[in-house]
Amino acid sequence: MAFDFEKILIEKHTIEKRVAELGKKISSDYADEELMAICILKGSILFFADLIRCLSIPVKIDFIKASSYGTRTSTSGKVKVDDLLSEKIKGRSVILVEDIVDSGFTIKRILDFFMEQGASDVRVCTLLDKPDRRVADVDPDYSGFTIPDEFVVGYGMDFDQRYRNLPYIAVLKETEK
Ligand code: 5GP
Ligand code: MG
Numbered sequence: 001m002a003f004d005f006e007k008i009l010i011e012k013h014t015i016e017k018r019v020a021e022l023g024k025k026i027s028s029d030y031a032d033e034e035l036m037a038i039c040i041l042k043g044s045i046l047f048f049a050d051l052i053r054c055l056s057i058p059v060k061i062d063f064i065k066a067s068s069y070g071t072r073t074s075t076s077g078k079v080k081v082d083d084l085l086s087e088k089i090k091g092r093s094v095i096l097v098e099d100i101v102d103s104g105f106t107i108k109r110i111l112d113f114f115m116e117q118g119a120s121d122v123r124v125c126t127l128l129d130k131p132d133r134r135v136a137d138v139d140p141d142y143s144g145f146t147i148p149d150e151f152v153v154g155y156g157m158d159f160d161q162r163y164r165n166l167p168y169i170a171v172l173k174e175t176e177k
């Protein structure tokens with residue numbers, strides 16, 4: 001069965017190039033600190049795996065799962081954080097790796113969680129940013145691409161748990177939703 005996309009928004013090679021740039025920038029910004037990178041499941045898995053391979057500094061990794069209650073293509077603002085962490089957070093420099101910051105409720109909730117756990121510094125690295133949709137008061141420290149208000153899939157991101165495996169980012173046709 002073929003996928004029915006409206007269009008490909010970001011090609012594989014464009015993602016690769018930008019992720020390498022982000023890795024270089026983060027490596028230079030954290031040259032003097034021990035970094036802890038947090039993968040926010042599930043959407044960030046591909047971005048996270050590629051990004052950490054582009055870091056030239058020592059890094060520890062850990063995982064957290066966030067789920068929000070809402071409609072199928074937007075969030076309600078109620079975010080549940082499942083703590084899967086095995087590493088201590090207190091006093092650490094943490095970078096939260098997210099697939100997309102939309103309303104911002106999810107990342108704000110996770111940022112607050114890490115601050116409550118006593119992290120010394122928490123920054124956000126998102127692959128995609130949809131600033132037009134922002135409600136929560138949060139601004140990513142590192143952002144791969146700013147995109148318009150369109151629902152995207154691929155490179156970790158899903159619609160009904162499908163399309164996460166695509167190596168590019170696409171916009172679904174209305175009929176596919
Ligand atoms: P928030 O509105 O809280 O910033 O976004 C929460 C989460 O909803 C994101 O981390 C992402 O997993 C998901 N999300 C937001 N926009 C999109 C989108 O365009 N496509 C997909 N697949 N997920 C999205
Ligand atoms: Mg996400």
Ligand code: MG
Pocket residue numbers: 043158
């Ligand atoms: Mg999702």
